[in-house]
Amino acid sequence: MKVLIVGANGQIGRHIVQRLAKQEKHQVTAMIRKQEQADFFNHLGVETVIADLExxxxxxxxxxxxxxxxxxxxxxxxxxxxxxxxxxxDGAFKSIEAAEKHHIKRFIMVSALHSDTPKNWKEGMEAYYTAKKRADERLRNSSLNYTILRPGWLTNEKPSGKIEAKLDLGKDGSISRENVADIAVQALDIDATFNQTIELIDGDTTINEALSSIK
Incomplete structure (x- = not known):
């Protein structure tokens, strides 16, 4: 599967690219904004494409x-x-529309926990949550085979490989960015994640098991 990472130079994006670069079953392309960002990906042997979401x-x-x-x-x-x-x-909308126009079926969105529950939005982050909420809604209403990942508060802790994943966690929590990257990569091929919106925090269940038994 040829996979395009939009936001490849971000913290989670880089981790996703690193993981996909090590796999044989997937080919990865990193979408970046500037040529000077390419060195990191060149060292991984990863193809880059320069494009601006704006x-x-x-x-x-x-x-x-x-x-x-x-x-x-x-x-x-x-x-x-x-x-x-x-x-x-707008960048998310354009990416979804591009997928539809090119008949790309699989689309994974990294969103945020509580995107659709305004009462839980953190003060000063209303624009961020509004953007995530509307982007998620657009993806759910598309023709794509989607998975929306809603991680809790992001940390730079080392990846444990163990998480809690549910359609409705009903609680707050944090999660390692590297765990999120592992989740995004594994979700590409796990049928149980198809057309689901999944809430995520660090936990005690392996990623594969948690995603395969999502409910």
């Missing part, structure tokens, strides 16, 4: 001849609401 046809061209998209782009925590909407919302 342009009309950037991701459309990047998505040619791929079988799946993993969207993990984000504007970052130090940008304003306008930038968040351009990347996290």
């Amino acid at each position: 342009t009309e046809d950037g991701v459309l061209k990047a998505a040619e001849d791929v079988d799946a998209i993993i969207f993990t782009a984000g504007s970052g925590g130090h940008t304003g609401a306008d930038k968040t909407m351009l990347v996290d919302l």
Whole structure:
């Protein structure tokens, strides 16, 4: 499967690319914004494509001849609401539309826990959660075979390989970015994750087992 990573130069994106680069069953392409970002991926032997989510046809061209998209782009925590909407919302919409136009069936979205429950949104992050909520809704209403991953508060802890994954966790929690990357990669091929919105935190169950028995 040829997999395009949108947001490849982000923290989770880099971990996803590193994992896919080690697999034989998947070929990975890293979508980046600037040529100077390519060195990291060149050292991994990974193909890169330069495209800007903020342009009309950037991701459309990047998505040619791929079988799946993993969207993990984000504007970052130090940008304003306008930038968040351009990347996290408009960029997600453009990526979904590109997948539909190119008849790409598999689409994995890295979203955020509590995206659809405004009462749980953290103060000052309303634009971020709004963008994630609307992007998730757009993906669920698309023709794509989707998986929406909603991780809790992200950490840089070493990956445990063990998580808690449910359609409705009913609680808060944190999760390692590397665990999220492992989840995104494994979810590509796990039927139980197809057309599901999955909430995620670190836990005691192996990733494969947790995703395979999602409910």
